[in-house]
Amino acid sequence: MTFLNAIIVGLKEIAANKFRSALTMLGIILGVSSLVAMFAMTQGLENGLREALVAVGGLQKIRVEAQPVPTEQRHLRDFATGVTLRDVYALQASASEVDVVSPEMRLDSSPVLSANGRTYRTFMTSGVWPVQVELMEHQVEHGRMFTEADDSDARNVCVIGTGIRDELFGRPEDTGNPVIPLGRTMNINGVPFTIIGMFEHYESEMDRKVRLAREAEAAAARAAGPQSGAKRDRGWRGGGRQGNFAFWIKNNTVYLPLNTMWMKMKSGQTNGPAEPRLSNMEIRIRDVEQMDRALTQVRNVLLVNHRGIEDFAFRTQEDWADQIQSSVRNARLSGGLIAGISLFVGGIGIMNIMLASISERIREIGIRKAVGAAGFDIFTQIVVESVTVAVVGGLLGLLCSRLVVWLISQVTPTDNEPVITLGAMAFAFAFSFLVGVLAGLFPAFKAARMSVIQALRYD
Amino acid sequence: MALLELRNVSKIYHTGGEEIRALDDVSLELNNGEFISIIGPSGSGKSTLMHILGCLDLPTKGEVWLDGINISKASQRELARVRNRTIGFVFQSFNLLPKLSVLQNVELPMVYAGIGGSQRRERATAALNLVELGHRLKNRPNQLSGGQQQRVAIARALVNDPKIILADEPTGNLDTHTGEVILNLFRQLSIQGRTVILVTHNPEIAAVTPRRVEIRNGKVAERVDERLAGLHRQAAAAGMAAGLGVPG
Structure with a gap:
């Protein structure tokens, strides 16, 4: 058969x-x-x-974060220096596997941004060097990134992401025209800054589709002319966080020059350290294959600077990839x-x-x-x-x-x-x-x- | 040499610790072109004998020789092959597959013989023409009369050109007239050189065959009707395909 x-x-x-x-x-x-x-x-x-x-910068990136002194070194606590600019210079000078080092100093609590008659409590505002843009894969679409001159003069300038723009100046898909707030003043915790640049809008493929659909809808609504009758606010705007978490974080970036952050925002704080301390450093290494070698190198250089006190930790994207x-x-x-x-x-x-x-x-x-x-x-x-x-x-x-x-x-x-x-x-x-x-x-x-x-x- | 030979065959069943001898030391020889009936009341071992002759079952003791091959120790697979090539079955209740057409039913043995589709159709049509059903190829079995269904079954039995046709009460479900037609078909087949075995409980039907094997309590007794045997030999020698009336 x-x-x-x-x-x-x-x-x-x-x-x-x-x-x-x-x-x-x-x-x-x-x-x-x-x-x-x-x-x-x-x-x-x-x-x-x-x-x-990929949006946060690929596998070549290592973050060095300031950490509390480990338990077994508690007695050396007073000698701990924290992560400082001296570490950045030391790495640039002595760690051959390191390509780029970018220091970052964050505001500790959620800073309040205000502009255009609106306020927005963001979660993170960082003082950085211009090189951070390259490391974090940012693209400045409007205006410019601040320069080393801005940094050394500690000028009150900032570069923002589109998320901040959306909150303070409105979304382009709602207003119908591109909202580019260059030259406008934004207060960060009450200190006035001039917006000199804005990054492009970061989004996943899925988000892009949703945004274009919303844009088309809003355009159609505008074309239909003003709605007659009372428009009730139902208290739900469907706003808030939209899209992929990583993209949302990236769009909510506010960058100031590092010196400005230290001199205008941090140094006046009570109980603050006398020397500028960084919250973290972003490092890009030359070769992903040499990750372990690079980590050892960075660790050795930092330990010399820190008198052997391990008050820092590494975080690699590899962990994230594994996760x-x-x-x-x-x-x-x-x-x-x-x-x-x-x-x-x-x-x-x-x-x-x-x-x-x-x-x-x-x-x-x-x-x-x-x-x-x-x-x-x-x-x-x-x-x-x-x-x-x-x-x-x-x-x-x-x-x-x-x-x-x-x-x-x-x-x-x-x-x-x-x-x-x-x-x-x-x-x-x-x-x-x-x-x-x-x-x-x-x-x-x-x-x-x-x-x-x-x-x-x-x- | 005989075509089919049973040598001291016994078939013993054990039911509830009791031994039943369905066949008790039976010896039998069948030659090419013989027309033979096996007759006996129910419970006589008639069915068991038929199963063993038809290679559906194997004996407990003794040997079965078919075409010079001892098949009493054959595997199930070899038995299936013998049933496919050497024996054609005709049953009392026709046993056609209701979901297949007449043509497909007749093709079935060739499917298992591994014959290709076009040749299958050709040979099945030829076999159906032989039983005068060439015009009902596409019908389902249940659209045919009993006599027609039995003729389809005969066509199916013939289609692989077997040496032996084994018919189990082939007229049992048919009226007298149709039964005669079917018996005539069998006679013609045996004149053409096939061995035809009729299994029946009805002496009138057994009377049409030259040779009768009576079975009672597992033992056989033979009787040959010389007159019919002579006529049968004559007919076979003359190559006649018809001409014998059905007695009674």
Whole structure:
């Protein structure tokens, strides 16, 4: 008996019992589509995280953060220097693996920004050197970045991200014209600064689509002219944080020159250190492959400067990349397990139906054997039937998975658009095939072992 | 040498600790072109004998030789092959597959013989023409009368050109007239050189065969009707395909 024949017999059997086959397939359809949807969602998650990783400057970046003195060095606390500009100069002079060093000094508490009659409590404002722009992969779209002259003169100038602009001067998609607040004055904790530059708007692919849609909507609303009747404020503006967290942080940047930060914002504080202390340094190394060597070098240089007191810590993007890996793997594993279980249950459904089907067809099996079918022929026929049900169900499931993914993204919109990959589809399909084979084995074995005489006599 | 030979065959069943000898030391020889009936009341071991002759079952003791091959120790796979190539079955209840068309039913043995599609269709059509059903190829079995269904079953039995046709009460579900037509078909087949075995409980049907094997309590007794045997030999020698009336 050829394979093709067995497949045709299987398909006929399915067509003859349409409703029953459809119910049987439903298990496989749901299993396959949820498996694909799960993979699509974790893929979306991974893509989002990777985009964010690239947005903050890739794997070559190391951050050196000031830390409290470790417990075993408590007695040396008074000698601890903290991270200072001397560390920056030392690294520039002695660490060969280090390409760029950029110091950063942050305002400790959430600073209040005010301009244009509005206030906004941001979460971070940093004094930096101009080189920070390069390190953090910022692009100045309007105006300019402050220069070393601005820094050495400690001028009251700042460069902001579009998030700050949105909060203080309004969104361009709402107002209908590009809002570029160059030359405007912004108070940071009451100290006036001139905005001399603005970065471009950073967003993920998904956010871009959403923003363009909002823009089109707002434009249409403006074109329709002023709305008649009272417009009620329902107290919900759908504003707040939008889009991917990493992009949101990047858009909320406020940079001042480092000297300005020290002299105008920090040095007057009570209980502050007499010497300017940095909150952290961003370092870019020359070669990612030499990460360990570079870390050792930086650590050695810093320890000399810090009199052996380890009041600093490293944070590499590698940790983040590993975290992405492991969280995606966990999501994939747990989601896949649940979907796999439902596929397995679908397989049990197939086995159940195949068992019912062979006991319905005992006489047919007897006749087939009497005219010369060997046990193997019957075995093949049943397995092929079961696989056919599973494979047809699997194919329908692949179609349904698009629907499921669409439904999920409608019901719970996320920043990470689910992505159906070919690999996920192939995996789910192969899995359904395997389930079909496994579900067919036992009924097929049973049918093949049936005695001809008893099967022929069966009514 | 005989085509099919049973040598001291016994079939013993054990049910509830009790030993039942369905066949008790049976020896039998069948030659090419013989027309033979096996007759016996129910419970006589008739079915068991048929199963063993038809290679559906193996004896507990003794040997079965088919075409010079000892098949009493054959594997299930080899038995399936023998059933496919050497033996054609005709059953009382026709045993056609209801979901397949007449043509597909007749093609079934060739499917398991591994014969290609076009040749299959050709040979099945030829076999159906032989039983005068060439015009009903696309019908389902349940759209045919009992006699027609039995003729389809005969076509199916013939299609792999077997040496032996084994018919189990082939007229049991048919009226007298249709039964005669079917019996005539069998006679013609045996004249053409096939060995035809009729299994029946009805002495009137057994009376059409030259050679009758009676089975009772697992033992066989043979009787040859010399007149019919002579006519049968004559017909076979003359190569006649018809001409014998059905008695009674």
